[in-house]
Amino acid sequence: xxxxxxxxxxxxxxxxxxxxxxxxxxxxxxxxxxxxxxxxxxxxxxxxxxxxxxxxxxxxxxxxxxxxxxxxxxxxxxxxxxxxxxxxxxxxxxxxxxxxxxxxxxxxxxxxxxxxxxxxxxxxxxxxxxxxxxxxxxxxxxxxxxxxxxxxxxxxxxxxxxxxxxxxxxxxxxxxxxxxxxxxxxxxxxxxxxxxxxxxxxxxxxxxxxxxxxxxxxxxxxxxxxxxxxxxxxxxxxxxxxxxxxxxxxxxxxxxxxxxxxxxxxxxxxxxxxxxxxxxxxxxxxxxxxxxxxxxxxxxxxxxxxxxxxxxxxxxxxxxxxxxxxxxxxxxxxxxxxxxx
Numbered sequence: 001x002x003x004x005x006x007x008x009x010x011x012x013x014x015x016x017x018x019x020x021x022x023x024x025x026x027x028x029x030x031x032x033x034x035x036x037x038x039x040x041x042x043x044x045x046x047x048x049x050x051x052x053x054x055x056x057x058x059x060x061x062x063x064x065x066x067x068x069x070x071x072x073x074x075x076x077x078x079x080x081x082x083x084x085x086x087x088x089x090x091x092x093x094x095x096x097x098x099x100x101x102x103x104x105x106x107x108x109x110x111x112x113x114x115x116x117x118x119x120x121x122x123x124x125x126x127x128x129x130x131x132x133x134x135x136x137x138x139x140x141x142x143x144x145x146x147x148x149x150x151x152x153x154x155x156x157x158x159x160x161x162x163x164x165x166x167x168x169x170x171x172x173x174x175x176x177x178x179x180x181x182x183x184x185x186x187x188x189x190x191x192x193x194x195x196x197x198x199x200x201x202x203x204x205x206x207x208x209x210x211x212x213x214x215x216x217x218x219x220x221x222x223x224x225x226x227x228x229x230x231x232x233x234x235x236x237x238x239x240x241x242x243x244x245x246x247x248x249x250x251x252x253x254x255x256x257x258x259x260x261x262x263x264x265x266x267x268x269x270x271x272x273x274x275x276x277x278x279x280x281x282x283x284x285x286x287x288x289x290x291x292x293x294x295x296x297x298x299x300x301x302x303x304x305x306x307x308x309x310x311x312x313x314x315x316x317x318x319x320x321x322x323x324x325x326x327x328x329x330x331x332x333x334x335x336x337x338x339x340x341x
Contacts, residue, residue, distance in 0.1 A: 002337055005307040006206075007176065007288060007326035012246070013208035013259055019249035020210070020242065030238045032057060037244025043251035044202065044214055048194040054222040056215045057243035058235045061175040062091045064201045064213045067233050068171055069138060070098035071223040072199070077137025079171075080120065082107035084146050086173060101134045109283070110147030112139065114158035121166050139163050142173035143193070144180040148285025153187050156196045169198035169221065176287065178207035178260030178327075184268070185286040194218070204246055208259040208327045212243040259327035263288045266325035269334055274323075277341045282311065282320040290323045305340050 003009045011017065028034035041055045058064050065087050069079050078101035081088050087095050088102045095102050105116050117139065124136055139159065143151050151159075163170045172193060174180070177200075181190060193200050198221045204212035223229065230236045237243060250256040267288045274281070274292055282291035293314050294302065299321065302308070309322035323337075 002306045002333060002340065004323040004325070004329075004333075004337065005309045007179070007263070007324045008206045009307075010326065010328040012210040013250075013255070013327050015252075015255055016208055016210070016246050016249045019245050023241070023245045026241075028241050030240060031236060032240030032244060034241045034244055036241050036248050040214070040244045040247035040251060043248065044216065047190055047251055047256075048216065049191045050194050052219040053194065054217040054219075054226075056217070056222075056226065056230065057237075057240060057247065058213055058215065058230070059211050059237060059243070060205055061086070061173065061201075061203065061213055062094050063233070063235050064215055065091065065140070065173060066094045066098060067230060067235050068199055068201070068215060069095055069140065070100060070233075071226060071229050072169060072171075072221075073100050073137045074135075075099060076135055078103045078134040079138045079140050080105060080112075080117070080136045081140040082110060082112050082145070084110050085140055086142055086146055086175070087140055089146065103134060103136055107145075107147075110142075110145030110149045111151060111155065112141055112159065114155065114162050117159060117162050118165075121162065125166075136166075136168065138169050138171055140171050140173065142175065143188070144176050144183075144285075144287040144289070147283055148287045148289035148291070150180055150183055150186050150286060151188060153192055153196075156188065156192065160196045163198075170196070172197045172200035174201050175203040175213070176206050176289075177201075177203050178256050179263050179267075179288040180260075182257060182260035182264045183286045184264065202247075202256075204243075204250060206326070207256065208250060209246040210242075212246050214243075214247055263325045263327050263329060266329040266331075266334065269331075270323060270325055270337075273334060273338045273341065277338075279341075282314070288325045290325075291320055292323070293318050293320050302340070306337065 083104040312320040
């Protein structure tokens with residue numbers, strides 16, 4: 001079977017796996033107080049060009065989202081997200097489980113636009129019954145979005161102006177950040193994200209690590225007693241070294257960028273194959289996620305030899321499906337897919 005259903009369907013990128021093997025026999029302190037984790041933190045700080053940040057490692061994206069949102073919000077606050085946002089759709093109510101409401105705004109190509117956010121927040125503050133309504137205490141965005149789209153630097157700057165006006169933090173989910181940073185159509189850098197967001201995370205699970213995300217808090221934004229609260233959430237790994245080792249490898253000699261660039265190159269070739277075969281694109285994506293509409297009968301045939309992701313029901317006879325490339329996609333994979341298509 002060819003696997004294009006997601007970008008976390010393989011193990012670890014070669015240099016990451018080798019780093020785990022090379023460090024395996026070392027005896028180091030637990031819970032992330034080890035030399036590998038410290039090196040990873042230093043390298044991430046160098047990559048973003050800021051030293052006054054706090055970095056915390058966790059195992060997965062939903063865990064990162066739940067931990068950041070629940071520890072930064074007060075108990076009467078909710079988080080504002082696009083209606084397509086991951087915290088609103090595919091996290092099984094993980095945010096609501098902590099007692100915080102996800103408050104949605106209609107998406108624009110998967111994104112929240114500054115004018116829509118301004119209208120949403122302004123309406124809340126003008127509401128005569130606002131004390132009986134959940135307070136919008138944070139804005140959540142993802143880059144790339146769930147639609148495979150990207151924020152421009154101007155769009156991030158405009159969002160930042162709105163969140164600053166209302167004194168609430170801007171949180172960026174970077175589960176697929178490597179693929180966003182290396183898109184041929186982006187003008188956003190890692191430093192831009194660090195300067196424009198109060199908190200964000202650098203995705204490892206979908207970008208070459210076995211598992212792991214690096215949460216980056218801007219100066220003064222790390223919640224109090226975060227270590228203890230991390231443990232309460234079951235997000236504190238005794239063998240924190242495993243996360244540190246992986247991010248140490250990912251941020252050595254630009255490896256994180258190299259992996260992302262490869263996935264984008266593969267996605268560009270995939271787009272050409274799909275276009276040449278006459279497939280209708282469900283929506284446009286400049287990243288590693290590609291969406292097409294297929295006839296349901298042909299989809300059943302395709303399922304016999306290719307794994308892909310379900311995305312949406314188009315009508316009674318057609319379905320939108322998603323193909324993902326990743327750091328591990330090869331030209332041979334695409335050759336075989338082309339033959340099947």
